[in-house]
Amino acid sequence: MRRLNPKPVERVWGGSALGFGPGVGEVWLAEAPLLVKLLDPADWLSVQVHPPHAYAQRVEGKPGKYEAWYVLAPGEIVYGFARRVSQEEVRRRAEAGTLDAVLHRVRVAPGQVVYLPAGVVHALGPGTRVYEVQTPSDLTYRLYDYGRPRELHLEKALEVALLEPTPLPAFAPEPVAGGERLLQTPYFQLYRFPLRGRLRLKPPLALLLTLLEGEAWLSGEALLPPATFLLEPGEEVQLEGEGFFLGASPGGA
Ligand SMILES: O=P(O)(O)OC[C@H]1O[C@@H](O)[C@@H](O)[C@@H](O)[C@@H]1O
Numbered sequence: 001m002r003r004l005n006p007k008p009v010e011r012v013w014g015g016s017a018l019g020f021g022p023g024v025g026e027v028w029l030a031e032a033p034l035l036v037k038l039l040d041p042a043d044w045l046s047v048q049v050h051p052p053h054a055y056a057q058r059v060e061g062k063p064g065k066y067e068a069w070y071v072l073a074p075g076e077i078v079y080g081f082a083r084r085v086s087q088e089e090v091r092r093r094a095e096a097g098t099l100d101a102v103l104h105r106v107r108v109a110p111g112q113v114v115y116l117p118a119g120v121v122h123a124l125g126p127g128t129r130v131y132e133v134q135t136p137s138d139l140t141y142r143l144y145d146y147g148r149p150r151e152l153h154l155e156k157a158l159e160v161a162l163l164e165p166t167p168l169p170a171f172a173p174e175p176v177a178g179g180e181r182l183l184q185t186p187y188f189q190l191y192r193f194p195l196r197g198r199l200r201l202k203p204p205l206a207l208l209l210t211l212l213e214g215e216a217w218l219s220g221e222a223l224l225p226p227a228t229f230l231l232e233p234g235e236e237v238q239l240e241g242e243g244f245f246l247g248a249s250p251g252g253a
Contacts, residue, residue, distance in 0.1 A: 075128030214243015
C-alpha cells in the first residue's frame, strides 16, 4: 500500500474550496493506474470534448480520455447538446460566442455520478466541486473558452464530438464487499465505501482509495480528506473512523 501526495494545480477557473489557496482549481490525487483529481471551479471550465482511443491513437499517438465525476457540491454542468446540431452550426456558434444556446445544461446534486465517455461535449460550472476519475491522458479539445486567451482546438473537437443529444446515463449502485460500486465502464470502476466504525477492504484489482469526508485511522495514523492510497490487487487494509471513501479501479479494456 502506498500513500500518495496531493498535487495542487492552478487553473484560470480555479476556486479556493480545495484548501490549497485561491486559484487552485485541481488537486491531483493519483496519476496511475488512473488519473484522480478534485476539481473546484469558481468559473465555467472551457466547453470541451475528449477523443476516443481510436482517434487519439491515430492522430496524437496517445490513448483517448474517458472520465467520470462524483459530485461533491451542487451546481450546473454542460452535458452534450440540447438538440441535434451540425458541425457547421457548432463552428459558427463557437466563433460567435453563442454556443451556450445549443448546449444541454443540467443541475447536479451531491452524490450524483456523471459518466463522460469520449465524444460528449461537456463543461463544469461555477461551484460544482467534483471528484474526477479518468484514463491517464491529457487530451482535451476546447471548443469555446468564454473569451479567455487559451488555445482552442475547434477542428479536432468537431471531428470527435457527438452532435446528437446524449442523455445523462443513470446507474444503479451494486453492492460489493465494504460498500457499493457506483459505476462500471470498460476503462474504470468507481466505488463508494462508507466508514462507520470499521472498514476492511481487500480489493481484487488495484484500488485508488480517497477519504472524501470525515476522519479515519490507519495503523494508528490519523487521516483527513483528501488522503489517498494505492492498494495493490489482493492487498488488505483495515480502517477505523467515520466518513466515506471513494475508490477507483481500472476497468477491463
Ligand atoms: O481546459 P480547461 O477548461 O482548463 O479544463 C480542463 C479540465 O477539464 C475537465 O473536464 C477535466 O477533464 C479535467 O481533468 C481537465 O483538467
